[in-house]
Amino acid sequence: MKNNYGWDINVDDSNNYIDMCSKILSDNEIFKNFKSSEHYNVILEHVDENLGRQYYEHIQKVGNNIFEDMFENFAENDSIGNPKQFLYGDKKISPTTLRYIKNVLDLSILCDGIQINKVVEVGCGYGGLCKTMSVLCDFDEYICVDLPEVVALQEKYLSQFSNLKDKVKFVPCNKLKNISNVDLFISNYALSELTIEAQLNYYDKIIKNSKVVYITYNSITNSKDNYNTIISKLEADNFTFEKNYSDYGYHNNAIISAKR
Numbered sequence: 001m002k003n004n005y006g007w008d009i010n011v012d013d014s015n016n017y018i019d020m021c022s023k024i025l026s027d028n029e030i031f032k033n034f035k036s037s038e039h040y041n042v043i044l045e046h047v048d049e050n051l052g053r054q055y056y057e058h059i060q061k062v063g064n065n066i067f068e069d070m071f072e073n074f075a076e077n078d079s080i081g082n083p084k085q086f087l088y089g090d091k092k093i094s095p096t097t098l099r100y101i102k103n104v105l106d107l108s109i110l111c112d113g114i115q116i117n118k119v120v121e122v123g124c125g126y127g128g129l130c131k132t133m134s135v136l137c138d139f140d141e142y143i144c145v146d147l148p149e150v151v152a153l154q155e156k157y158l159s160q161f162s163n164l165k166d167k168v169k170f171v172p173c174n175k176l177k178n179i180s181n182v183d184l185f186i187s188n189y190a191l192s193e194l195t196i197e198a199q200l201n202y203y204d205k206i207i208k209n210s211k212v213v214y215i216t217y218n219s220i221t222n223s224k225d226n227y228n229t230i231i232s233k234l235e236a237d238n239f240t241f242e243k244n245y246s247d248y249g250y251h252n253n254a255i256i257s258a259k260r
Contacts (some may be wrong), residue, residue, distance in 0.1 A: 001071045003174070005076075005173050005174060005198065006148070006194045006195045006197065006198025006199075006201075007147070007193060007194060007198075008142075008194055008195045009193055010194060010200075013042055013043065014043075016039060016148070017040070017042065017043040017044075018147060018149050019173040020037065020039045020040050020158075020217055021147075021149045021150050021152070021153045021205075022149050024037075024040070024242045025152050025153050025156055026143070026147070027078075031081070031156070032082060032118075033069045033081065033082040033083070034081050034082075034084060034126075035081035035082055035084075035094070035096075035126075036081075036082050036084055044096075044125045044126065045081075045096050045125075045200060046127075046260055047094075047095035047096045047098070047099050047119065048095060049086045049095060051095060051099075051248060052086060052088065052094070052095025052098045052099070052210075053088065053102070054248040055095065055098040055099050055102045055203075056088040056089070056098055056247060058246065058248070059098065059101055059102055059105060062105050062106070063101075063108070066105065066108075066136070067101065067105075070135050070136070070173050071091060071093075073135040074093070074097060074100075074101050074132060074135055075091075075093055075097070076131070076161070077094075077100065077116065077128050077131045077132055078093060078097055080157065080160055081126070081157075082090050082154075082191070083096060083097070084246075091099055093132065094109040096128065097128065099133065100128050100129050100132035100133075101132060103132070103133075103186075103214075104129070104133050104135070104136055105190065105196065106112065106134055106245045106257075107133070107137075107184070107186075107214055108253075109233060110212060110214060110242055110243070110245075110257050110259070111184060111212055111241070111259075114211065114212060114259070115183065116137055116139055116184050116186075117139055117141065117183055117213075118139070118140065118142040118143075118181060118182055118184075118199065119133070119137075119139050119141070119142045119143070119184045119185075119186065120142045120143045120145065120179055120182050120184070120185050120186070120206050121124040121142070121143070121144055121145065121185075121208070122145045122146070122173075122185075122186075122187040122190050122191055123145075123146055123172070123185040123187055123188070123189065123190020123193075124144040124145070124146050124150075124154050125150075126154060126157045127144060127154040127157045127168075127209050129186065130142050130154075130164070130168060130226060131157075131159060131161060131164065132180075134138065134161075134163060134164060134167075134173075139183075139241070141167060141168075141170055141178065142164075142167055142169070143169045144167045144168060144170050144171065145171045145172075145173055145176055145202075146172070146173060146238065147172070147173060148172040148209070151170040151171065152170075154168075154170055155170045155240050176201075176202075176205060177205065178204075178205045178206075178209070179205060179206045179209060180209045181209065182206060182210040182211065182260065183210070183212065183216070184211070184212045184213075185209050185210040185212070185213045185215075186214050186215075187202075187205055187208050187214075187216070188216040189216050190254075191215055191218040191230075192215070192216075192226065193219050193245065196226045196229060199226060199229075199230060200229070203233055205228065207234075208237050211259060211260050212257075212258070212260075213234065213239065213254070213256060213257070213258045213259065214256070214257050215253045215255070215256040216253055216254075216255050217230070217253065217256055218253045218255075225257075227251075227254065230256065234256070234258050238260060239259065239260055240258060240259060240260070241256075241258045242257040242258060242259060243257060244257070245257060
């Protein structure tokens, strides 16, 4: 049995995902098409066309000019891995990249007036949010924290983009130490899929050291009590809760957005 480091989902799914990441990493032919692999899609890159349309409509409301002006830069995320793409308006793009654009636009509102130099993301998938965020945010440092096999895939993926090679650091979760002076902490789904013990470990080592926090908290696991625990920790550390951005996801998700 593999060490899933507190990832509290179906063991077969998590083990298969870890195995798939290792195969993508070691085989360039698989890497070319990994985003459309049904084995990879069990965990990631599974946003369907209709949910993508909800993200697209949200983007039209909050940042259509940015979307139009920066579309080619955003679409670079679809240039690797052969994702499924659909036509939204007159733009062909993957639904997952639309989700990342939606996240980044929400973050631009949340972080308005705050200098974002150091970003930490827990549970980064293949690195798509990092790539998408780089279009609008000229951060100095972006730290990806994930399972050992997964951060290796993130490093392979993000190294394809020359502007990110020297900015992104990759930290296996089993080697995580305290990270201080964090401008922005992000975790979309990943944090809430961990045991509460693992979540509190990340809280103590990263979140409490952050200025701005953006967490998509889903209900796959025992999330109600865990969610309340995280909210209480943030309140105790003098975070102020901001706009409750919509997620449009499958699992009655809540977005925690808070800052000091």
